[in-house]
Amino acid sequence: MASNDSGKTLLIVDDSKVSRMVIKANVLAVHPDWQVMEAGTGEEAIALVEQSVPDYCTMDINMPGMLGTDAAAQILQAHPSVRIAIFSANIQEAVQTRAQQLGALFVAKPVTEKSIGQALLHFRGPL
Amino acid sequence: MSILNEIERDALTEIFNVGAGRAAQSLSEIVGDEVRLSVPSVEVLRSGAIDEQVLPRTRGRFATVSQNFDGPFDAEAVLLFTEDRALSIVRDMMGSQMSLDELAEFEREAMCELGNIILNACLSAMADMLEISLNSSLPQYLVSSPDDISARLASAQGDESYVLVLHIDLVIEKHQTDGHLIFLLSSSSLHALVEHVQRYLGKIGLA
């Protein structure tokens, strides 16, 4: 089970540096061999994805510039294989529904070991 | 002088944004429409410095909702809006097209509840993320002139007092309002808060 899970790349998108580091620290604790890229805005994320497509992505919603859900939609349109987990403090129903419609997982902040676990499950897909 | 470094400020901003998300959800259920609430910035100031930053020279008065809380640190939390913005928030929350006169009748109650929702959401986010427990008083609503507020802030905790100032951005029924959330604390409370933030950062390998 671990064999097809090694060496994956993860893109973390969040305007909060602390948030990015919390996610990174929690993910690397479980998968120390993964490569992690970071972006502070939706636009930066889209640009990074064009250069190199990650396997997985975590996405915040409220960021300066483009909304995370819109960035996620764009990324998924160009690269439908990317698995996205939306991590946000914005927990309203409309937002959760939109995330689900995109095929992304929605996880409410704060980022905890448990919520990271949910994201990792979504990334691995059904076993 | 900066009491908080950049990472600590980022951590607090993140904590308050989690609170804002929870408050926005509660408010959207009351209003029946999407509500957006965010905390774009957090800073620590000496209480004297608050005037130019937070109390712009408006002729109008300010609507404030305050709660006193204690736990590992004590503070008075005050949510501030200009009075006319408070009235239009109340109108948006109540959803009917009442005149401003009729709204004034409900202003105190509705603002108390709005303030309580936002303040409690921030306190609960602090409790969850910093792993602490806080007690709070019930909300109090007061409309004051800028001078009264200055005086209140100055006398609050004595000389060695600080103010944690959050700029907040609220959108209800497609109307955008900004306001401030201020935490008045003594220097020992501020240090206790900073210690807890550092502990939180330490846990995730950042401090």
Add this chain to the structure above:
Amino acid sequence: MSTAVVPRFRAEDVLDQLHGGLIMLDAGLHILLWNAWVARHSRVPADQALDARFEHVFDERVSPALLRAIDNTLGYGLPAVLSSALHRAPLPLYPDHGAAQAAGALAAPARMVQSVVLTPLDSPEGERLCLIQISDASNSVRREKMLQSHSDVLKRQVGTDGLTGIHNRRHFDEHYAQTLRRVGQSGGTLSLFMVDVDFFKQYNDHYGHGPGDQVLKRVAAALQGQLQRPGDLLARYGGEEFILLMEGLSHRQAAEVAEALRETVYALAEPHAKSLVAHRVTISVGVCTRAVQEGMDGRLLMSAADAALYRAKLGGRNKVVATD
């Protein structure tokens, strides 16, 4: 223990004389205290309430906002308020019998307008409890005026000079429930119209939110102009959604009314450069008409109207779909 003064009265007697409600809940929402005021206004006696689960002790639904606030108070130990301004009546509590009812003899009694405060309490064993304090907020003169004018709206003929303002979702839900009960008893039909402004997000994005608000006001006024009789009810149900309730129409008449609503908004000729169906603001309407049985679940009528609205959208918008 010191030689304490023996109290000359019992605390329970004070609680039962209190002019206001007191309920105490434990972490599992079991009722530990239920004073006489609450028993009287809920019609649930204390011996039935004590130890029962709070969400199940009433015949009717308790507001989800109240349940969430209780959860938060128990979970975080923070006090909360539910103002009558924003919640009106979170608990199924009623004024004492004998209060004058509105002229309609079959009108169901309205809940008492309430102000609710939640405070956390720690028991001597260190268990966290939630104290609920309820006060009757129906007293102010202004509030009487507001409630009165709303009930007048239900009764009187609507002219084109406008009303006090259209209702919001909360008021609609309450009046809907009352109307269902009344028509269920007397017999008759109800038609529920769900109206949605087409391409409204695009309107806001293109023209701005200010003009968007103005358009909603003009659409509301246009819809209002179509209300004819006592009992016709219009409310704003969401950002760009409206809902109407009318009694005593046949399926065909309801379809005609829906078409008149669509036409009246179309005739506003509000320019909308970003509409994909017409270069003006239009609405889609779904309507469902049914004979009301006693105890009928109102949500069925609503979801049928909603499904009809959805078909109107799919069918190209600026369109009416009527169903039964």
